[in-house]
Amino acid sequence: MDRYTPIYVNTSGKMCCIIGGGRVAARKIKGLLHAEAHIKVISPDITAELKQLHQDSRLEWIDRSYRKGDLRGAFLVYAATNQVEVNTAVVQEAMNEGILVNDAISSYNSTFITPSVVRRGRLSIAISTAGAGPAAAAEIRAVLEEQFGDEYETYIEFLHQMRGQVKARVSSSHQRSILLRQLTEMNVLEDIRSGQFRWWTEEQIGEWISRNQEEI
Numbered sequence: 001m002d003r004y005t006p007i008y009v010n011t012s013g014k015m016c017c018i019i020g021g022g023r024v025a026a027r028k029i030k031g032l033l034h035a036e037a038h039i040k041v042i043s044p045d046i047t048a049e050l051k052q053l054h055q056d057s058r059l060e061w062i063d064r065s066y067r068k069g070d071l072r073g074a075f076l077v078y079a080a081t082n083q084v085e086v087n088t089a090v091v092q093e094a095m096n097e098g099i100l101v102n103d104a105i106s107s108y109n110s111t112f113i114t115p116s117v118v119r120r121g122r123l124s125i126a127i128s129t130a131g132a133g134p135a136a137a138a139e140i141r142a143v144l145e146e147q148f149g150d151e152y153e154t155y156i157e158f159l160h161q162m163r164g165q166v167k168a169r170v171s172s173s174h175q176r177s178i179l180l181r182q183l184t185e186m187n188v189l190e191d192i193r194s195g196q197f198r199w200w201t202e203e204q205i206g207e208w209i210s211r212n213q214e215e216i
Contacts, residue, residue, distance in 0.1 A: 021046030
Protein backbone atom coordinates (compact mmCIF):
# COMPACT_ATOMS: atom_id res chain seq x y z
CA MET A 1 0.00 0.00 0.00
CA ASP A 2 1.29 3.44 -0.90
CA ARG A 3 1.78 5.73 2.07
CA TYR A 4 2.30 9.46 1.83
CA THR A 5 3.68 12.06 4.23
CA PRO A 6 1.16 14.93 4.50
CA ILE A 7 2.96 18.23 3.90
CA TYR A 8 2.12 21.70 2.64
CA VAL A 9 4.58 22.90 0.00
CA ASN A 10 5.28 26.58 -0.63
CA THR A 11 4.99 27.03 -4.41
CA SER A 12 4.69 30.83 -4.36
CA GLY A 13 6.79 32.20 -7.19
CA LYS A 14 8.14 28.76 -8.08
CA MET A 15 7.84 27.30 -11.55
CA CYS A 16 5.30 24.49 -11.75
CA CYS A 17 4.99 22.69 -15.07
CA ILE A 18 1.77 21.09 -16.31
CA ILE A 19 1.96 18.80 -19.31
CA GLY A 20 -1.52 18.73 -20.83
CA GLY A 21 -4.27 21.28 -21.21
CA GLY A 22 -7.56 19.51 -20.61
CA ARG A 23 -10.01 19.44 -17.72
CA VAL A 24 -7.66 17.46 -15.47
CA ALA A 25 -4.89 19.99 -16.05
CA ALA A 26 -7.33 22.81 -15.32
CA ARG A 27 -8.21 21.27 -11.95
CA LYS A 28 -4.55 21.02 -10.99
CA ILE A 29 -3.93 24.59 -12.09
CA LYS A 30 -6.69 26.00 -9.87
CA GLY A 31 -4.81 24.90 -6.77
CA LEU A 32 -1.54 26.31 -8.08
CA LEU A 33 -3.17 29.67 -8.83
CA HIS A 34 -4.37 29.84 -5.23
CA ALA A 35 -0.79 29.16 -4.12
CA GLU A 36 0.59 31.93 -6.40
CA ALA A 37 2.84 29.57 -8.35
CA HIS A 38 4.47 30.47 -11.66
CA ILE A 39 2.58 28.13 -13.99
CA LYS A 40 3.88 26.80 -17.31
CA VAL A 41 1.49 24.73 -19.44
CA ILE A 42 2.84 22.66 -22.32
CA SER A 43 0.14 21.38 -24.66
CA PRO A 44 -0.87 21.81 -28.32
CA ASP A 45 -4.37 22.66 -27.13
CA ILE A 46 -5.89 23.94 -23.89
CA THR A 47 -9.39 24.55 -22.58
CA ALA A 48 -11.16 27.87 -23.05
CA GLU A 49 -10.74 28.51 -19.32
CA LEU A 50 -6.97 28.07 -19.55
CA LYS A 51 -6.81 30.24 -22.67
CA GLN A 52 -8.47 33.02 -20.70
CA LEU A 53 -5.97 32.60 -17.86
CA HIS A 54 -3.18 32.80 -20.43
CA GLN A 55 -4.64 35.98 -21.91
CA ASP A 56 -4.85 37.40 -18.39
CA SER A 57 -1.13 36.62 -17.94
CA ARG A 58 -1.85 34.23 -15.09
CA LEU A 59 -0.03 31.35 -16.75
CA GLU A 60 2.53 30.69 -19.49
CA TRP A 61 1.41 28.53 -22.39
CA ILE A 62 3.77 26.71 -24.74
CA ASP A 63 1.65 25.69 -27.72
CA ARG A 64 3.15 22.31 -28.62
CA SER A 65 3.56 18.76 -27.37
CA TYR A 66 5.95 17.84 -24.57
CA ARG A 67 9.62 17.39 -25.40
CA LYS A 68 12.37 15.94 -23.26
CA GLY A 69 14.08 18.81 -21.46
CA ASP A 70 10.88 20.81 -20.95
CA LEU A 71 10.98 20.22 -17.19
CA ARG A 72 14.30 21.98 -16.65
CA GLY A 73 13.99 24.43 -13.77
CA ALA A 74 10.60 23.15 -12.58
CA PHE A 75 9.86 22.85 -8.87
CA LEU A 76 7.08 20.32 -9.39
CA VAL A 77 5.34 18.76 -12.38
CA TYR A 78 1.90 17.45 -13.29
CA ALA A 79 1.76 14.89 -16.11
CA ALA A 80 -1.87 15.61 -16.99
CA THR A 81 -2.37 14.25 -20.49
CA ASN A 82 -4.63 11.31 -21.37
CA GLN A 83 -1.74 9.50 -23.08
CA VAL A 84 0.04 6.89 -20.98
CA GLU A 85 3.26 7.03 -23.01
CA VAL A 86 3.54 10.82 -22.68
CA ASN A 87 2.86 10.80 -18.95
CA THR A 88 5.37 8.00 -18.48
CA ALA A 89 8.05 9.98 -20.29
CA VAL A 90 7.28 13.07 -18.19
CA VAL A 91 7.47 11.06 -14.97
CA GLN A 92 10.77 9.50 -16.01
CA GLU A 93 12.36 12.86 -16.80
CA ALA A 94 11.10 14.38 -13.56
CA MET A 95 12.45 11.50 -11.48
CA ASN A 96 15.80 11.67 -13.26
CA GLU A 97 15.98 15.38 -12.41
CA GLY A 98 14.80 14.95 -8.82
CA ILE A 99 11.59 16.90 -9.44
CA LEU A 100 8.31 16.16 -7.63
CA VAL A 101 5.86 14.70 -10.16
CA ASN A 102 2.22 13.65 -10.26
CA ASP A 103 0.88 11.33 -12.95
CA ALA A 104 -2.82 12.07 -13.42
CA ILE A 105 -3.39 8.60 -14.87
CA SER A 106 -1.56 6.55 -12.23
CA SER A 107 -0.90 7.55 -8.63
CA TYR A 108 1.49 4.59 -8.44
CA ASN A 109 3.86 6.43 -10.78
CA SER A 110 3.65 9.64 -8.76
CA THR A 111 6.02 10.99 -6.13
CA PHE A 112 3.18 13.15 -4.77
CA ILE A 113 -0.60 13.25 -4.98
CA THR A 114 -2.95 16.23 -4.77
CA PRO A 115 -5.53 15.90 -2.00
CA SER A 116 -9.08 17.19 -2.09
CA VAL A 117 -9.06 20.48 -0.17
CA VAL A 118 -11.56 22.55 1.78
CA ARG A 119 -10.44 26.20 1.87
CA ARG A 120 -11.64 28.92 4.20
CA GLY A 121 -9.19 31.78 3.78
CA ARG A 122 -6.02 30.83 5.68
CA LEU A 123 -7.61 27.56 6.75
CA SER A 124 -7.15 24.57 4.48
CA ILE A 125 -8.21 21.01 5.26
CA ALA A 126 -6.73 18.32 3.01
CA ILE A 127 -8.40 14.94 2.44
CA SER A 128 -6.62 12.01 0.86
CA THR A 129 -7.36 8.32 0.44
CA ALA A 130 -3.85 7.72 -0.98
CA GLY A 131 -5.40 7.36 -4.42
CA ALA A 132 -7.72 4.55 -3.38
CA GLY A 133 -11.06 6.35 -3.51
CA PRO A 134 -11.40 9.79 -5.12
CA ALA A 135 -15.20 9.60 -4.85
CA ALA A 136 -14.95 8.90 -1.11
CA ALA A 137 -12.58 11.85 -0.71
CA ALA A 138 -15.14 14.06 -2.47
CA GLU A 139 -17.90 12.87 -0.12
CA ILE A 140 -15.76 13.57 2.94
CA ARG A 141 -14.92 16.99 1.54
CA ALA A 142 -18.65 17.78 1.21
CA VAL A 143 -19.17 16.88 4.87
CA LEU A 144 -16.28 19.09 5.97
CA GLU A 145 -17.49 21.99 3.81
CA GLU A 146 -20.78 21.82 5.68
CA GLN A 147 -19.08 21.56 9.07
CA PHE A 148 -16.52 24.31 8.47
CA GLY A 149 -18.50 27.22 7.01
CA ASP A 150 -17.41 30.65 5.81
CA GLU A 151 -17.26 31.90 9.40
CA TYR A 152 -13.96 30.06 9.78
CA GLU A 153 -12.29 32.39 7.29
CA THR A 154 -12.99 35.36 9.58
CA TYR A 155 -12.13 33.35 12.69
CA ILE A 156 -8.74 32.19 11.43
CA GLU A 157 -7.93 35.69 10.16
CA PHE A 158 -8.75 37.04 13.64
CA LEU A 159 -6.43 34.48 15.25
CA HIS A 160 -3.70 35.41 12.76
CA GLN A 161 -4.06 39.09 13.59
CA MET A 162 -4.01 38.41 17.32
CA ARG A 163 -1.03 36.07 17.12
CA GLY A 164 0.98 38.78 15.39
CA GLN A 165 0.03 41.34 18.04
CA VAL A 166 0.77 38.97 20.93
CA LYS A 167 4.18 38.08 19.48
CA ALA A 168 5.01 41.76 19.03
CA ARG A 169 3.88 42.85 22.50
CA VAL A 170 4.76 39.92 24.77
CA SER A 171 8.39 38.85 25.19
CA SER A 172 7.78 35.73 27.29
CA SER A 173 7.17 32.63 25.16
CA HIS A 174 5.35 31.02 28.10
CA GLN A 175 2.94 33.95 28.41
CA ARG A 176 2.44 34.06 24.63
CA SER A 177 1.46 30.39 24.64
CA ILE A 178 -1.10 30.93 27.41
CA LEU A 179 -2.59 34.02 25.74
CA LEU A 180 -2.94 32.30 22.38
CA ARG A 181 -4.64 29.32 24.02
CA GLN A 182 -7.04 31.68 25.78
CA LEU A 183 -8.00 33.15 22.40
CA THR A 184 -9.25 29.77 21.20
CA GLU A 185 -11.34 29.40 24.37
CA MET A 186 -13.30 32.59 23.68
CA ASN A 187 -16.70 32.66 21.93
CA VAL A 188 -15.37 34.36 18.81
CA LEU A 189 -16.86 31.78 16.43
CA GLU A 190 -20.31 32.14 17.97
CA ASP A 191 -20.07 35.94 17.71
CA ILE A 192 -19.17 35.63 14.02
CA ARG A 193 -22.06 33.25 13.36
CA SER A 194 -24.54 35.53 15.13
CA GLY A 195 -23.26 38.68 13.40
CA GLN A 196 -22.06 40.23 16.66
CA PHE A 197 -18.34 40.03 15.94
CA ARG A 198 -16.40 43.28 15.44
CA TRP A 199 -12.72 43.49 14.61
CA TRP A 200 -10.68 44.67 17.57
CA THR A 201 -8.79 47.96 17.45
CA GLU A 202 -5.12 48.04 18.46
CA GLU A 203 -6.19 49.72 21.68
CA GLN A 204 -8.63 46.91 22.47
CA ILE A 205 -5.99 44.31 21.67
CA GLY A 206 -3.53 46.03 23.99
CA GLU A 207 -6.11 46.17 26.78
CA TRP A 208 -6.95 42.48 26.35
CA ILE A 209 -3.28 41.47 26.46
CA SER A 210 -2.56 43.58 29.54
CA ARG A 211 -5.65 42.35 31.38
CA ASN A 212 -4.93 38.69 30.69
CA GLN A 213 -1.21 39.01 31.42
CA GLU A 214 -2.09 40.15 34.93
CA GLU A 215 -3.99 36.90 35.46
CA ILE A 216 -1.16 34.62 34.33
